[in-house]
Amino acid sequence: MSENNVMIRLRGISKDYGEGDARVEVLKGLDLEVNKGEMLAIVGPSGVGKSTLLHLVGLLDRANGGLVELDGQDTDALNGSERARLRNKMLGFVFQHHHLLDELDARDNVALPMRIAGRPATQARQEAEALLDTVGLSARLTHFPDQLSGGEQQRVAVARALVMRPQLLLADEPTGNLDRAASDGVFRLIRDLHTEESLTSVIVTHNEEMAGQCDRVFKLAPAGELSGYV
Numbered sequence: 140m141s142e143n144n145v146m147i148r149l150r151g152i153s154k155d156y157g158e159g160d161a162r163v164e165v166l167k168g169l170d171l172e173v174n175k176g177e178m179l180a181i182v183g184p185s186g187v188g189k190s191t192l193l194h195l196v197g198l199l200d201r202a203n204g205g206l207v208e209l210d211g212q213d214t215d216a217l218n219g220s221e222r223a224r225l226r227n228k229m230l231g232f233v234f235q236h237h238h239l240l241d242e243l244d245a246r247d248n249v250a251l252p253m254r255i256a257g258r259p260a261t262q263a264r265q266e267a268e269a270l271l272d273t274v275g276l277s278a279r280l281t282h283f284p285d286q287l288s289g290g291e292q293q294r295v296a297v298a299r300a301l302v303m304r305p306q307l308l309l310a311d312e313p314t315g316n317l318d319r320a321a322s323d324g325v326f327r328l329i330r331d332l333h334t335e336e337s338l339t340s341v342i343v344t345h346n347e348e349m350a351g352q353c354d355r356v357f358k359l360a361p362a363g364e365l366s367g368y369v
Contacts, residue, residue, distance in 0.1 A: 143211070146307060146339040147173040147196055152205035154191055165191050167362040169205070175306075178333050178340045180350035183359035183366075189343045190311055192359065196341065197230055197309045198222045210306065227256050231300035231338075233329070235312035237292040239284040239299075245271060246280040249299045256303065263302075270298040274328055290321030297328060301336060308333065308340040314349070322346070 152169040155162055165188040173179050181189050194200040195207055198214055207214045209229065214222065239248045246267045253263035271280055274294040284292055293313065300308060310329060314322035326349050333340045342353060350356050360366045 144175050145172050145208075146175045146177075146210055147171065147341070148206065148208040149196070150206040150208075152192075152195065152202045152207065154188070154195065154200075154202050164362040166195075166202070169359075169366060171357060171366075173339060173341060175210075175339050176337060177355065178330070178338075178342070178353045180353035180356045181341060181343045181359055182345070182347070182350050182356055182369075184361075185345075187359050187361055189359055193309050193311050193341065193343055196307075197232060198226045227252060227303060229306050231303065231305035231308045233293070233296050233300045233308070233310040233313045235315040237284070237296040239292060239295060241284055244281045244283050245276060245287065245295045248284070248295055249302050252299060252303050266302055267298070270302055271295070273332070274298045288321070289317050290324055293317060293321070293325050294328060297325065297332070301332060304336070306339060308338045310340065310342045312343055312345065314344075314346065322349075326352070 149169060149171040152166050154166040155164045157163055169192070181192065183189055191200070195202050201215070209225070214225070217225065240251070243251065246264055249267035249270055250263035253266060254260065268280060271277055274297055276291060276294055279287060279291060287295065313329065314325050317325060329340070329342070330352065332338070342349070344350055356369050358366060358369045
């Protein structure tokens with residue numbers, strides 16, 4: 140990979156939790172590179188650290204050792220406020236649980252990242268409406284989460300992840316709580332938007348069929364064992 144074509148570079152990443160006898164080593168000496176424009180699946184058994192890895196890439200947590208570099212920037216050198224600004228500007232997140240705010244309708248849930256970034260309410264709502272139309276929910280703008288199906292809620296979550304036009308989309312088991320039909324629909328949506336928005340995407344999944352549709356698959360092994368591309 141050429142230097143200027145790498146969106147994510149991890150070198151020698153280690154992460155553990157707890158102290159003394161309670162210390163648990165989750166990641167050890169992990170290396171990973173993801174090209175710009177690539178869709179990468181991360182697979183591996185439960186408890187191996189897939190979500191932890193995604194949180195490190197997404198600047199939601201810090202590694203105990205090693206380098207986390209995003210688009211050539213060493214994120215370890217950033218303080219908390221700088222990391223938050225970079226996260227809001229550059230990254231979009233989709234989680235297994237949609238994490239929509241119950242008191243906000245679909246449009247305002249999607250607009251929320253723009254409002255946090257200080258954008259005018261009118262602009263934020265217009266962007267949210269456009270994205271909800273893109274994900275097939277133009278008729279659900281004023282519906283609240285409890286008025287939406289599971290698949291519709293996750294579509295709202297995808298729209299929210301993309302409203303700031305991020306460069307990097309991180310998805311943690313985005314279809315894990317959905318039935319087969321809804322799961323297929325949400326993944327097709329993510330894949331289509333990945334192409335249309337020229338994203339770099341990293342998807343943690345247990346779904347082998349979904350992983351097989353990504354550009355590459357990275358299998359994460361328990362700490363101390365060899366992780367790598369498959």
